Amino acid sequence: MYQYTDFDRQFVRLRAAQFRDQLERWQAGKLPEDEFRPLRLQNGWYVQRYAPMLRVAVPYGELSSRQLRVLAKIAREYDEPEAEVYKNAIETQGKLGSHKLPTHYAHFTTRQNVQYNWIPLARSADVMDLLASVDMHGIQTSGNCIRNITSDERAGVAVDEVVDPRPYAEIMRQWSTLHPEFAFLPRKFKIAITGAAEDRAATGWHDVGLKLLKHETGDASQNIAPGDVGFRVQVGGGMGRTPIVGTVLREFLPWQQIMNYLEAVIRVYNRYGRRDNIYKARIKILVKAEGQRYIDDVEAEYKQILEHDGAPHTITQAEFDRVAASFVPPALAQRVYQSAEATDAALREQAADDVQFARWLQRNVAPHKNPALRAVTLSFKRLGQAPGDANADQLDTVAALADRFSAGEVRVTHDQNVLLPWVHAEDLHALWLAARAAGFASANVHLLTDMIACPGGDFCALANARSIPVAEAITERYQDLDELDDLGEIDLHISGCINSCGHHHSGHIGILGVDKDGKEWYQVTLAGSDGSDLSGPAQAGKVVGPSFSAAEVPDVIEAVLNTYRDTRNAGETFIDTLRRVGHDPFKAAANGARFKAEEAAA
Amino acid sequence: MNRTLKILAAEDHVDDGDPKVLQLANDADPLAIENCLQDVERIDLVFPKFTDGRAYSQAFLLRRRLGFTGDIRATGDVLIDQLVQMQRTGFSSAVLKEGVDASAAQRQFDRFAAFYQGDAQQPEPLFARD
Numbered sequence: 123m124y125q126y127t128d129f130d131r132q133f134v135r136l137r138a139a140q141f142r143d144q145l146e147r148w149q150a151g152k153l154p155e156d157e158f159r160p161l162r163l164q165n166g167w168y169v170q171r172y173a174p175m176l177r178v179a180v181p182y183g184e185l186s187s188r189q190l191r192v193l194a195k196i197a198r199e200y201d202e203p204e205a206e207v208y209k210n211a212i213e214t215q216g217k218l219g220s221h222k223l224p225t226h227y228a229h230f231t232t233r234q235n236v237q238y239n240w241i242p243l244a245r246s247a248d249v250m251d252l253l254a255s256v257d258m259h260g261i262q263t264s265g266n267c268i269r270n271i272t273s274d275e276r277a278g279v280a281v282d283e284v285v286d287p288r289p290y291a292e293i294m295r296q297w298s299t300l301h302p303e304f305a306f307l308p309r310k311f312k313i314a315i316t317g318a319a320e321d322r323a324a325t326g327w328h329d330v331g332l333k334l335l336k337h338e339t340g341d342a343s344q345n346i347a348p349g350d351v352g353f354r355v356q357v358g359g360g361m362g363r364t365p366i367v368g369t370v371l372r373e374f375l376p377w378q379q380i381m382n383y384l385e386a387v388i389r390v391y392n393r394y395g396r397r398d399n400i401y402k403a404r405i406k407i408l409v410k411a412e413g414q415r416y417i418d419d420v421e422a423e424y425k426q427i428l429e430h431d432g433a434p435h436t437i438t439q440a441e442f443d444r445v446a447a448s449f450v451p452p453a454l455a456q457r458v459y460q461s462a463e464a465t466d467a468a469l470r471e472q473a474a475d476d477v478q479f480a481r482w483l484q485r486n487v488a489p490h491k492n493p494a495l496r497a498v499t500l501s502f503k504r505l506g507q508a509p510g511d512a513n514a515d516q517l518d519t520v521a522a523l524a525d526r527f528s529a530g531e532v533r534v535t536h537d538q539n540v541l542l543p544w545v546h547a548e549d550l551h552a553l554w555l556a557a558r559a560a561g562f563a564s565a566n567v568h569l570l571t572d573m574i575a576c577p578g579g580d581f582c583a584l585a586n587a588r589s590i591p592v593a594e595a596i597t598e599r600y601q602d603l604d605e606l607d608d609l610g611e612i613d614l615h616i617s618g619c620i621n622s623c624g625h626h627h628s629g630h631i632g633i634l635g636v637d638k639d640g641k642e643w644y645q646v647t648l649a650g651s652d653g654s655d656l657s658g659p660a661q662a663g664k665v666v667g668p669s670f671s672a673a674e675v676p677d678v679i680e681a682v683l684n685t686y687r688d689t690r691n692a693g694e695t696f697i698d699t700l701r702r703v704g705h706d707p708f709k710a711a712a713n714g715a716r717f718k719a720e721e722a723a724a
Numbered sequence: 725m726n727r728t729l730k731i732l733a734a735e736d737h738v739d740d741g742d743p744k745v746l747q748l749a750n751d752a753d754p755l756a757i758e759n760c761l762q763d764v765e766r767i768d769l770v771f772p773k774f775t776d777g778r779a780y781s782q783a784f785l786l787r788r789r790l791g792f793t794g795d796i797r798a799t800g801d802v803l804i805d806q807l808v809q810m811q812r813t814g815f816s817s818a819v820l821k822e823g824v825d826a827s828a829a830q831r832q833f834d835r836f837a838a839f840y841q842g843d844a845q846q847p848e849p850l851f852a853r854d
Contacts, residue, residue, distance in 0.1 A: 129850070139835065140835055143832075147828060153804075157803055157805075160775055296840040297849065298841075299841075300836075301841055302809040302812035302813050302839070302841075303777070303809075303843070304777070304780075306774070306777030389781050392781045393753075393781050397776060397778075430788075431788055431847070434847045434852070435842060438851065440851075444851075
């Protein structure tokens with residue numbers, strides 16, 4: 123993990139002090155609400171349906187156990203609404219049918235961040251100080267600025283990795299932090315970066331998607347040698363009301379130039395992006411509307427930055443080396459107690475003894491660059507808690523597991539789980555037992571119940587409908603692991619509104635909450651892709667028909683899945699079957715599951 | 725950081741059609757006025773809303789790209805918490821919005837001694853400085 127310097131540490135402390143100054147001016151009536159809002163947003167503080175929400179930045183998803191313990195402390199001691207606030211929330215949500223609204227917990231988001239839902243604003247500055255004490259903050263986790271940079275959850279450990287993206291992500295994090303020119307862009311700006319063959323960071327769906335690669339042949343005219351590292355730069359992807367996959371601006375940009383190039387990309391956007399209509403303000407609309415003209419402008423601006431300005435943000439080898447030194451494998455990874463053969467034999471024996479362990483090995487354990495190690499996913503998809511939710515005790519337990527099994531490090535995954543990146547193969551059984559005792563061992567990674575869901579209308583002020591009850595109903599219906607295994611890998615993504623925090627556009631099955639006449643309805647889409655190997659090139663799903671009531675949704679999902687079972691070839695995944703057979707039988711099945719009018723009325 | 729930005733109250737800001745003062749609209753291209761800068765002593769860039777960040781890029785381009793050395797002034801919805809950014813992107817004066825209390829301004833400059841990225845005043849990023 124990146125090790126903060128004195129400067130970095132001081133910087134987040136000063137940021138916390140700055141926030142306290144702003145909060146106090148707001149409390150004293152010297153800073154009007156409208157003027158305070160963008161400032162608190164750029165520190166992660168929203169005001170949601172009932173209470174403030176804090177989004178804590180987790181740069182490229184990496185957390186230490188020390189940070190997890192502070193996150194647990196914040197959940198335990200601060201994530202508590204005032205009595206009146208909670209009473210109001212329970213009464214209002216009760217009318218919709220939500221009777222439990224958990225408190226004292228954190229939520230893992232699709233952008234690898236951590237959110238809290240109940241901390242009173244009066245205590246917000248204290249929380250920022252606590253976060254700063256472990257090198258954390260909420261800088262630019264909201265607002266129309268460069269947001270937290272996300273990455274491959276298996277960065278630095280994946281077997282298909284070409285270049286470790288983390289040093290680049292960290293250098294870009296620093297560059298984007300409090301960038302004076304880009305703090306009030308037309309709209310939010312999200313960057314994702316990967317360095318592996320498979321795209322596990324949904325880069326096509328980001329305002330900027332970066333893929334690190336090594337130049338195969340070299341290019342003497344550009345001074346590029348074979349094997350040189352560079353970025354494929356994709357710009358203008360995004361979900362929301364108009365889902366668009368990013369356009370490739372550069373097939374190979376030398377790594378040293380990335381910030382100079384992004385400066386051009388964002389400056390042109392800052393100048394020409396639309397500001398008259400919030401739904402047309404993302405860079406994707408500018409890229410789509412202007413096409414080549416946008417690209418030409420970026421290239422001209424980039425040329426000026428290089429030639430006129432002297433390319434000031436060229437990454438030096440010394441700076442790269444300084445940052446990269448933080449990302450060497452931890453000491454624990456060097457430990458080997460027994461031979462690989464002995465470990466394999468033991469695992470086979472343990473798997474033969476317990477089918478649940480065998481399933482977990484197959485589902486939740488991924489191979490590792492170091493053959494003695496594995497990357498293990500702790501599942502936060504289980505009955506009784508919303509996808510990605512973890513209470514204070516659970517956060518402490520994750521910290522303890524990280525210390526015991528993973529060199530004190532975890533990753534928040536973009537599908538709302540937690541990954542332990544440094545687990546010895548010989549420790550897998552012990553880890554499984556501990557994870558099972560903690561309730562983190564659902565063997566469902568990438569299966570139907572490993573769904574993505576935003577907090578939705580139970581918490582979020584933007585939501586048109588609730589997400590959590592839909593997720594819960596589907597989870598309840600699909601509890602049989604044999605059935606889940608038989609259905610295989612399926613991406614089910616649920617968003618409570620068109621802002622698409624639940625990434626419904628990229629789900630093989632997407633569910634979108636919509637509001638019709640003040641009631642909750644759900645649109646179902648099919649065949650979206652996040653760009654992973656399983657899902658194919660990034661694309662938005664297609665709507666199956668008019669929206670469904672909440673009660674209909676589980677039946678609709680079941681009908682779609684039954685169609686898959688009826689039409690698949692041996693070994694064929696859901697998404698492959700859907701693509702081969704076409705949408706029609708799936709659409710017909712979904713629409714056939716609609717309740718008859720009299721049933722719905724009953 | 726050292727405050728070089730001149731903070732003005734609304735009544736100290738003179739806008740009387742002086743030909744040496746140029747008003748540049750928020751959506752205008754600053755690079756298009758390169759040839760008209762000879763006798764210009766001041767360029768006013770307006771913030772129609774403080775959340776509209778276009779003038780930061782305009783100021784940066786005027787300073788860095790065109791090498792304009794006169795006064796670049798922020799007008800419009802100018803608030804305390806944007807002053808540091810203004811100085812960093814090349815503004816040299818700022819007219820506080822009517823009713824904004826200037827007493828909280830100086831400590832915003834005193835807080836951060838340095839930033840990560842280069843800007844109009846300090847072109848080098850932190851890592852490239854001596």
